[in-house]
Amino acid sequence: MNISEVRNNVEFLLDATNNYVLVLDFDYTIVYASPLFEKDVPLNQNEKNNFISRLNFQEEQLFQFEKARTNTSFEISSVHTINKDSRHITWRFKRLTSSASPLAYMVIGIDNTDAILAQENKLFLTDFFTFISKELRNPLHSIIGFSELVKNPTIDPHKINIFKNIVVKNSKRMRYLLGNILDISFAKSNQLVREDVVFSVSGFMDEVLHEYKTKLSDSNIELYVKNNIPDKFLEVVADRKKIYKTVTHLVANAVSNTNSGFIIVSCALEFNSLIITIKDSGKGIDKNELDQINEELHSKYPKFNKGILGVGLRLVSAYISFLGGKFSIDSEPNKGTVVNVSVPVSLYRSDSIEPVGAKLEVDYSSKTVLMIGDFILQFDFIHSVLNETKSTVYYVNNGLEAMELILSGKVLPQLIIIDFATPDKLTQEITGRIARLYGEIPIVAVSPFNTKELEKIAVETGCYEFVFDYKDSEKFHDILKEHLS
CATH class of the missing domain: 1.10.287.130 (Signal transduction histidine kinase, dimerisation/phosphotransfer (DHp) domain)
Known part of the structure; x- marks a missing residue:
């Protein structure tokens, strides 16, 4: 059977513009394709094009295909990406000959996506x-x-x-x-309107703090706000209103799940994205419920009526999706919850210096310091001291993030400072690994508490030094001079 004969047999189907028509020969390679199909899957006239690999059938569909190939006619339903859209297509196979070894199959792909x-x-x-x-x-x-x-x-x-x-x-x-x-x-329904404005991140964070400080004044919850963004990047262009609503909804959610303890709202810049983290010491979420939450948050058609999410988290998910950002929740029962939000922003600056991504330029100008942890009680002091040195500083939340950053090859710090106020076991273990793998990098543990136990853990972890009197600026300058000079 030649191509012209095949064309005559299937010509009447070509005006069905929502369908894809092609013909396979005995070894299931394409010998003819309708113009619509050819537009989406270009055919090389000098080569046969394997139908199965061309349409990226999954393993179970391949099994179904092989099982059905001896039949006179059969169907396979599948989802394919065509012109960057996911299309639901039912492929109907029909033998063009009654012989036991068919010369060809006519295949009609019926697009069911709209229905x-x-x-x-x-x-x-x-x-x-x-x-x-x-x-x-x-x-x-x-x-x-x-x-x-x-x-x-x-x-x-x-x-x-x-x-x-x-x-x-x-x-x-x-x-x-x-x-x-x-x-x-x-x-x-894709009717949200983007309202980008220039705004101060510092003012934004102050507003969050002001809104909730009063509300929490009679509670057993301490609210901390950390701005990890250098002054020259403090103004950004983004949809402030939606980002603010997102943050306040998440803080409100943290408050409702925390009877006593702390809530930390921190922000940072990472490659032209504003990263906002809300961390609480609340009751946490068990794995099954967390899985359900994540499933609903990332579902195109969430189950509102039978779902477990309230209006607030649904709105957060909708805003983040609309703004082209990312949103994740990590939690453990009785250990609290961490919510990370990443939103693309443009940096608004009066000078012409290019943005430096995740790093915070705070001069020992060729030197780099890596900070691991929250530094709740020490942050303002340590940040001001490092700012005076003008070294380049990276901030990460824990040991795992520190290891990932170092292994990526993007950063090889001359000094690591780790928050040892309440060191978690994973951070201890990974810090120890960093100490063993990169022995030339001194690690300094910092804590507001002077206890033998913490000092012992710091030494066993591989820390070069344990500093508890964190407000002693001379001591800190000596450490920086020793390791960065």
Whole structure:
């Protein structure tokens, strides 16, 4: 069977523009393809093109294909990337001969993508509206109920004031929920509008601190804000409003899951991305629940009605996706939760110096210092001392990140400073590994607490020196002079 004969046999199918038509010869290589298919999968006329490898069938589909190849006709459903879009295609195979050894198969690829998406959208909308009604029911019932009570002339005026406050509180809750729900729906329907402005990261972090310091004044929770961005990069261009909403939602979530302890909100720059980390010492999340949360956060069509996420986290996920960022949650029961948010930003600066990515230029100008840990109590002091030296400083959260940074070849520090206030075992172990692998790099442990136990752990870990009086600037300058000169 030659190509012209095949063309005559399948010509009537070519006006079905949503379908892909091709013909395979006896060894399942393409001998003809419709123009639409040819546009998406270019054919080399001098070579036969293997159908299976060309369409990237998965192993189970290959098995299905091999099992069915002796039949007169059969189907295989698969998902392929065509013109950068995922398309759901049903491939219908039909033998063009009745012989036991077919000369060719005619294959029609029926594109079901639009129908599948329409069904998914229908299910999503049904689920979404059920979710909305549940979220709004409680505050709405409260407003109606207490409004009726306020109209009763026999009720004590003091109680009426209490009821009015409840109505106001639930009205604000309704406004909050409706605003967030509208933003979620706008995000899902691609109607969110980007509102980029120039803003100060320092002012942004101060605002977060101010908003929650007052709210937490009567609680057992300490809120710390760390700005790890050098002054010359403190202004960025991004959608401040959505980033601020994202951070405040995450802080509120951390507060609700922390009875006592701390919440740390930190920010850094990493290759033109603003990195914001919210870390708490709360109750944490068990693995099964965390898996469910991550599944819902990254689902194209999340289960609103039966899901375990509230409006806040759903909105965070929608904003981060819209801004082209990344969002991750790590947690362990009774050990707290760490949420990392990465959002692309443009650096707004008055000078013409190019951004330096993750490193913070804070001169021993050719020298590099690597800081490992939170340094909650020591950060301002240590940062100011390092700033005076003008050395290049990298900040990482733990030993694992430090090892990854060194092994990547991007950084080989002349000095490592590690926070030893509350050293975790993994950081101890990896710091020890760094000490063994890179013995020429001195590691200095820093702690606000002077205990023999911590000093012993620091020595056993491979630290060159243990410093507890961290406010002794002379001592610190001596250490820096010794190791960076």
